[in-house]
Amino acid sequence: MLPFLLQLDDKLFCQINSHHSLFFDYFFSLITWLGNGWIITPILLFIAFLKIPKNKVLLFITICAIGMILSGLTNSCVKDQIQRPRPLLHFATNGPDAARNTKQCFIVHSVGPKLYQRSFPSGHSNTVFCAVMIVAFMFGNWFWIGFVPALLVAYSRVYLGVHFPLDTAGGAAIALLFMLPTVLIYKRISGGNRDPK
Numbered sequence: 801m802l803p804f805l806l807q808l809d810d811k812l813f814c815q816i817n818s819h820h821s822l823f824f825d826y827f828f829s830l831i832t833w834l835g836n837g838w839i840i841t842p843i844l845l846f847i848a849f850l851k852i853p854k855n856k857v858l859l860f861i862t863i864c865a866i867g868m869i870l871s872g873l874t875n876s877c878v879k880d881q882i883q884r885p886r887p888l889l890h891f892a893t894n895g896p897d898a899a900r901n902t903k904q905c906f907i908v909h910s911v912g913p914k915l916y917q918r919s920f921p922s923g924h925s926n927t928v929f930c931a932v933m934i935v936a937f938m939f940g941n942w943f944w945i946g947f948v949p950a951l952l953v954a955y956s957r958v959y960l961g962v963h964f965p966l967d968t969a970g971g972a973a974i975a976l977l978f979m980l981p982t983v984l985i986y987k988r989i990s991g992g993n994r995d996p997k
Contacts, residue, residue, distance in 0.1 A: 809966040813887060816958045816965070820909045828956035829911055835924025835953045837872075840931045847935055856990050863989070867982030868930045875926040875974050884920040887961050910961035921970030922963045928953045929975035937983040 833839050845861070852860045887908045932946040954968035 805966065809964045810890075812965045813958055814906050816955065817887070817909050817961055818906075820959065824959065825911050828952075828959045831949070831952050832912075832924060832956040832960060834949055835922075835928045835957070837868075837927050840927055844931045844934065847939075851939055859990060860986055863982055863986045864934055867934075867978050868927075871926060871930050871975055871978035872923070874978070875921055875923055875971060878921055878970070878974070879918040879923075882920050883918060884964075884967070886915045886917060886919040887964060888914060889916040890919075890964075908961045909959075912960055912962070915962050919963055920967045921974060922954070922957050922967040923971065924957055925950075925954045925963075925968040925971030926975050927971075929972040930979050933975055933979035934983060937980065938986075 844864070848857055848860055848864075888910055891906045891908055928950045932950040935943045935946055950972075954972065957963035957968050958965055
């Protein structure tokens with residue numbers, strides 16, 4: 801099962817990464833920044849102050865921060881344990897997976913910093929999905945649209961040549977594992993009040 805998934809992951813990566821243009825190089829280079837904590841955190845804080853009652857903002861921020869930190873730490877620990885090569889190294893003729901790719905030569909379209917190690921799971925995907933899941937699970941309605949930029953960030957990681965699709969799915973799965981309980985814990989402690997202040 802795992803070899804089949806990895807082969808499918810390779811093919812999907814090649815399919816996404818091989819379709820590129822100068823415009824999308826710039827576009828996805830900008831989009832990918834939404835996966836950085838120092839970009840997404842102010843956005844999340846702004847929404848919290850806008851939607852959460854004043855007397856519950858500190859509780860909300862504290863619980864969500866703990867959830868996001870635990871998710872990020874877990875993501876990093878999995879990276880360290882698995883040590884999956886990034887696409888640039890994976891498809892290199894002298895890379896550790898070269899033998900598996902003797903019949904599939906692919907030149908990675910790489911934009912930005914050249915990364916070679918710790919591919920699985922994607923940290924950017926983990927961060928952005930953590931934030932989006934918080935607001936979507938908390939407030940629902942049009943906040944579910946937040947999954948659109950989150951998916952674009954995940955796509956950007958593959959487009960830019962720094963992650964495989966499976967890496968981004970792994971980052972999102974870890975986010976779900978932590979953010980769903982985080983929101984449920986907040987609702988339980990706060991009495992489940994979803995009304996804006």
